[in-house]
Amino acid sequence: MKPTIWHRMDILSRQLTPFVLTILLVLLSAVPFQIPGLARIMPLFSLIAIFHWGVNRSELLPVYAVFAIGFFQDALSGVPMGVHTVVFVMVYSLVLAQHRFFLGKSFYVVWLGFALVSAGAFVLLWMLVSAFNAAAVDPWSVFSQYLLGVGCYPVVAHLFLRWQRAFLQQV
Amino acid sequence: MVRWFHYLEQQTRVKNSTRTVNRIAAPVKSVAQRFAYLLLILGAVGVLVIGRVDVASMEQVRSQIVDAVAPILDMAGRPVESFNVGVERLREILTVHDENQRLRQQRDRLLHWQSAARKLETENRALKGLLNFSAGPETSFIAARVVADPGGAFAHSLILNAGERAGVRKGQAAVTGDGLVGRISGVGRRSSRLLLITDLNSRIPIAIESNRTRAVLAGANTGRPRLIHLPTGAVIAKGDRVVTSGHGGVFPAGLPIGVVSSVAYGIIDVQPYVNRERVEYVRVLDYGLKGIIRSGPDRSGSGERR
Numbered sequence: 001m002k003p004t005i006w007h008r009m010d011i012l013s014r015q016l017t018p019f020v021l022t023i024l025l026v027l028l029s030a031v032p033f034q035i036p037g038l039a040r041i042m043p044l045f046s047l048i049a050i051f052h053w054g055v056n057r058s059e060l061l062p063v064y065a066v067f068a069i070g071f072f073q074d075a076l077s078g079v080p081m082g083v084h085t086v087v088f089v090m091v092y093s094l095v096l097a098q099h100r101f102f103l104g105k106s107f108y109v110v111w112l113g114f115a116l117v118s119a120g121a122f123v124l125l126w127m128l129v130s131a132f133n134a135a136a137v138d139p140w141s142v143f144s145q146y147l148l149g150v151g152c153y154p155v156v157a158h159l160f161l162r163w164q165r166a167f168l169q170q171v
Numbered sequence: 172m173v174r175w176f177h178y179l180e181q182q183t184r185v186k187n188s189t190r191t192v193n194r195i196a197a198p199v200k201s202v203a204q205r206f207a208y209l210l211l212i213l214g215a216v217g218v219l220v221i222g223r224v225d226v227a228s229m230e231q232v233r234s235q236i237v238d239a240v241a242p243i244l245d246m247a248g249r250p251v252e253s254f255n256v257g258v259e260r261l262r263e264i265l266t267v268h269d270e271n272q273r274l275r276q277q278r279d280r281l282l283h284w285q286s287a288a289r290k291l292e293t294e295n296r297a298l299k300g301l302l303n304f305s306a307g308p309e310t311s312f313i314a315a316r317v318v319a320d321p322g323g324a325f326a327h328s329l330i331l332n333a334g335e336r337a338g339v340r341k342g343q344a345a346v347t348g349d350g351l352v353g354r355i356s357g358v359g360r361r362s363s364r365l366l367l368i369t370d371l372n373s374r375i376p377i378a379i380e381s382n383r384t385r386a387v388l389a390g391a392n393t394g395r396p397r398l399i400h401l402p403t404g405a406v407i408a409k410g411d412r413v414v415t416s417g418h419g420g421v422f423p424a425g426l427p428i429g430v431v432s433s434v435a436y437g438i439i440d441v442q443p444y445v446n447r448e449r450v451e452y453v454r455v456l457d458y459g460l461k462g463i464i465r466s467g468p469d470r471s472g473s474g475e476r477r
Binding site: 027028029030031032033034035036037038039040041042044063064066067070071072074075076077078079080081082083085086089090093125126128129132133135137138140141142144145 | 244323371391
């Protein structure tokens, strides 16, 4: 049976959700919550999303979508354009190269994987931003942001996994 | 039976042929994929380089993207804002007694200051008349709401819901009732970016209020910016008030910034009056002076009118 146009549109819109959810997450993290000290160490949710979808359903978040997310993150956050783009595409390529390693591993191993990959990503971000500004960015804030991101990973990943079970099983 | 064998043979042939196709296609596909990754990494590096070489056009791309999402951010912030208002109200109810007492004391103190200020105002007016003093340019302002705080350790900025259409221009100062928040670093049609005084790229000419010692306040992406380029022999103590000096013609003079919070081994930290998380609305000051900040060397002249 040939799938109807609605069916195809349904599938397409489901396939787009990883990208749309990631963009929404970036926007949500920019909403000013009046919690003292939070803004300075707001976790990099887009990195969590890219890692998660790269490990779990990489075909739903292709590399050019990752490029677009990085570009959007750059535009919004105010760092030199291209910094997040470079780092995100590199993280994604690394995750895909190690795809076999993550297959079927327990959640804790994947979490540890995120902690390691994210550490590399933050070191790279720190180096790039410091080089572009010709001044070292405060490493303590960067480290706090990194730690908070690693701490937030299970929450975000859990939400994504539930989404996958609910909407992306058949896609 | 023969037909059955025939069928199996056909099936195997089909399978083999797809396998052959796969055998050739898979590496080609993988090479193509790798090539795509390499191309995109190179593309991202290209973006970095272009952003460095042609700052103006990359900033334009940035402000267009921010312009596009500013209304979404504005809407997304509304429920959060009402939540914040609720939390704030609850806190106020809990502390109403102490707050009342504090305000009474403050009122007494302010009444005293009011009479002093009136006296000084009259005296000041009389002295200005004697000296034939010409006042600085008039300052008008544009009120704007903070729609986003992108956060993170790498850049400290806020996004405002007023842009070029509302009269916001690059380089203008933004203040709240507490003091200076930062300066406008990028302007779109209906949004603008406010670079906080704590950002790594922020440099503001300041003066210590009590003794008029001049210096530059440099952000470091921490909560407390530092004083640099101090004159030799400058005497600065903890608790000194820091205000804008008005040098460079970018900011009006005398805007409160913060207090010196620590002086140790030649490193002077300033605690800003404005708390980033509590800023909801800002006033963007239109000082009337062109300032030293232009949109870019290649757009000089047209930059202000764009």
